[in-house]
Amino acid sequence: MTHGLDAVETATAAAPDADAAGVFHRVFRSLNSLIVIVSSIALVVASCVLTYSVVTRYFLHLSTDWQDELSVFLIVGAVFMSSAAVQANRGHVAIEAIVALLPPGANRVRQRLVDVASFLFCAFFAWKSWTLLEEAWVENYHSSSTWAPPLWIPYSLMTAGMVLLSVQLLLQVAAPGERRGPA
Amino acid sequence: MSTLSIGMLYGGATLVVMFAGMPIAFALGAVATIFMIVFMPHASVDTITQNVYEEMASITLLSIPLFILKGAAIGRSRAGQDLYGALHAWMHRIPGGLGIANVFACALFAAMAGSSPATCSAIGSAGIPEMRKRGYSGGFAAGIIAAGGTLGILLPPSITMILYAVAAEQSLGRLFLAAIGPALLLVALFAGYAMVKFQSEFRRAKALYESKGIHSELLRPDELSLRDKFVLLPRVLPFVILLTGVMVALYGGYATPSETAGLGAMLALILIALIYQVWSPRELSPILTATLRESTMLMLIIGMSLLYSYVMSYLHISQSTAQWIVSLELSRWVLLTAILLMVVVLGFFLPPVSIILMTAPIILPPLKAANFDLIWFGVIMTIVMEMGLIHPPVGLNLFVIKNIAPDISLKDVIWGVMPFVVLMIIAVILLCVFPSISTWLSDAVMGPATR
Numbered sequence: 001m002t003h004g005l006d007a008v009e010t011a012t013a014a015a016p017d018a019d020a021a022g023v024f025h026r027v028f029r030s031l032n033s034l035i036v037i038v039s040s041i042a043l044v045v046a047s048c049v050l051t052y053s054v055v056t057r058y059f060l061h062l063s064t065d066w067q068d069e070l071s072v073f074l075i076v077g078a079v080f081m082s083s084a085a086v087q088a089n090r091g092h093v094a095i096e097a098i099v100a101l102l103p104p105g106a107n108r109v110r111q112r113l114v115d116v117a118s119f120l121f122c123a124f125f126a127w128k129s130w131t132l133l134e135e136a137w138v139e140n141y142h143s144s145s146t147w148a149p150p151l152w153i154p155y156s157l158m159t160a161g162m163v164l165l166s167v168q169l170l171l172q173v174a175a176p177g178e179r180r181g182p183a
Numbered sequence: 184m185s186t187l188s189i190g191m192l193y194g195g196a197t198l199v200v201m202f203a204g205m206p207i208a209f210a211l212g213a214v215a216t217i218f219m220i221v222f223m224p225h226a227s228v229d230t231i232t233q234n235v236y237e238e239m240a241s242i243t244l245l246s247i248p249l250f251i252l253k254g255a256a257i258g259r260s261r262a263g264q265d266l267y268g269a270l271h272a273w274m275h276r277i278p279g280g281l282g283i284a285n286v287f288a289c290a291l292f293a294a295m296a297g298s299s300p301a302t303c304s305a306i307g308s309a310g311i312p313e314m315r316k317r318g319y320s321g322g323f324a325a326g327i328i329a330a331g332g333t334l335g336i337l338l339p340p341s342i343t344m345i346l347y348a349v350a351a352e353q354s355l356g357r358l359f360l361a362a363i364g365p366a367l368l369l370v371a372l373f374a375g376y377a378m379v380k381f382q383s384e385f386r387r388a389k390a391l392y393e394s395k396g397i398h399s400e401l402l403r404p405d406e407l408s409l410r411d412k413f414v415l416l417p418r419v420l421p422f423v424i425l426l427t428g429v430m431v432a433l434y435g436g437y438a439t440p441s442e443t444a445g446l447g448a449m450l451a452l453i454l455i456a457l458i459y460q461v462w463s464p465r466e467l468s469p470i471l472t473a474t475l476r477e478s479t480m481l482m483l484i485i486g487m488s489l490l491y492s493y494v495m496s497y498l499h500i501s502q503s504t505a506q507w508i509v510s511l512e513l514s515r516w517v518l519l520t521a522i523l524l525m526v527v528v529l530g531f532f533l534p535p536v537s538i539i540l541m542t543a544p545i546i547l548p549p550l551k552a553a554n555f556d557l558i559w560f561g562v563i564m565t566i567v568m569e570m571g572l573i574h575p576p577v578g579l580n581l582f583v584i585k586n587i588a589p590d591i592s593l594k595d596v597i598w599g600v601m602p603f604v605v606l607m608i609i610a611v612i613l614l615c616v617f618p619s620i621s622t623w624l625s626d627a628v629m630g631p632a633t634r
Contacts, residue, residue, distance in 0.1 A: 040471035050445025092206035099204040121213040
């Protein structure tokens with residue numbers, strides 16, 4: 001299936017930081033751990049919702065209208081919100097074929113540039129998510145289904161997730177080499 | 184600027200950022216965004232996030248994390264070892280039965296877990312030491328497991344196939360069914376090879392014993408009592424029930440494919456809680472974290488790949504390339520071969536998910552024009568991408584094997600796997616000659632396709 005990452009391992013213990021900047025790192029890390037827990041629960045809840053949907057339709061012959069959409073919100077939220085935690089361990093896969101051939105010095109420069117570029121893209125995306133969220137809130141957008149939930153809910157999760165991801169990338173630009181967990 | 188030069192720039196820029204080692208998701212998103220800013224109207228840049236959200240917010244795509252959850256739950260339990268143990272107990276009398284049991288265990292496990300590396304590590308960690316203890320050569324044992332693991336992306340529910348169904352706008356249920364015949368064909372080829380290879384290793388060991396008196400474990404008959412056989416059975420049954428239950432729910436019309444994902448994940452979690460007592464938050468946490476990690480990585484790549492192909496199609500790059508390919512008027516099979524070779528080469532660098540989403544708008548129209556069945560092609564393309572998992576330079580499964588059995592040299596692993604690559608090529612050729620291997624089941628269950 002995926003090249004990858006069947007994720008054989010998970011969290012790595014981080015070295016404690018003593019200085020002031022370290023406090024922010026620590027707070028951010030704790031925030032990420034909390035988000036991972038909440039997102040995990042969201043995935044399980046989404047499974048329950050879909051199972052419930054099958055059961056009610058088959059046994060109780062009720063129509064199902066909100067289950068799919070609720071699951072979409074839960075999963076989209078989990079994905080975007082946890083993207084910073086995944087980046088913290090450099091879990092977003094990259095092509096490393098050529099990278100391996102570079103001398104260590106050049107590689108550090110390359111990593112820095114790549115992180116800056118990733119940050120710029122994610123920050124741009126976060127900003128555009130924010131304008132989308134604002135628009136959806138002001139104009140009171142709803143999804144077009146019969147259930148019609150307000151769209152600011154998923155948009156706010158996407159925005160928050162992209163902001164966190166941008167902050168995470170900025171931290172990695174500022175402190176290169178820190179926290180190289182297994183990808 | 185002409186479409187050709189924009190297209191060249193788009194491709195070139197993508198290659199540069201990707202090879203610079205930028206994470207695939209961000210690289211695709213960044214290139215798409217820059218081209219939107221430069222070449223597309225302002226309004227489209229403003230809706231970039233809405234675009235990504237709307238493309239991603241389909242329950243079919245978002246069922247992927249739930250399939251991963253189901254796979255992780257099964258993959259991290261002892262289910263793999265148990266399944267393997269039971270199959271071994273029942274098949275040990277067949278010559279090469281141990282190898283065949285491994286192939287079958289891989290296939291069954293892959294169908295439950297839906298992931299190649301997970302299958303390799305779950306079945307391989309029990310199967311490789313056992314095969315070697317019984318005198319199988321390291322390369323042979325590694326080959327069986329690496330190749331068996333690839334069945335994961337062919338057997339439903341396969342993430343690769345979900346994406347293909349979305350990208351090619353084909354029925355997911357039909358695609359899943361169309362993959363079953365070819366998967367069985369591969370299982371048969373692998374098992375057949377395991378038997379033949381076992382007999383040749385056996386003869387060699389026997390000759391060595393007769394001429395030099397060197398004893399090989401290969402020659403020792405296996406004794407397992409009937410009791411052994413039945414003791415293991417109950418542990419496997421629930422998983423077989425899970426597998427068939429999910430299939431029945433899907434094809435009996437009780438559940439949509441995405442609901443099946445939710446149902447499967449739920450059942451898998453319940454089963455590991457009941458059978459393996461995995462239910463405390465401390466034990467579940469690694470399963471969930473691993474699921475989340477893989478899902479997030481994958482879904483971001485998917486979202487950004489969709490944005491990437493949207494830009495490619497808005498700028499007419501995909502249509503022009505597709506038209507150009509059609510205008511070459513290649514014969515059907517040359518076209519197919521060229522496209523499959525391209526898939527192989529792309530597989531050196533990109534995960535299957537990106538290959539599908541990025542190439543679908545380019546390669547599917549010419550294939551359709553050449554009168555190929557797109558469901559059938561989805562199966563062929565999946566097998567070809569599977570091959571990428573077991574041959575260099577990427578060969579992810581090879582590295583998984585290397586991790587489980589560090590003492591088998593990479594060279595032995597690669598040589599052990601090569602015959603299986605050849606078998607997969609044979610399977611692809613057979614499918615080209617007899618397309619009904621793939622389509623008969625889907626046509627039989629869902630009625631003939633409108634082609």
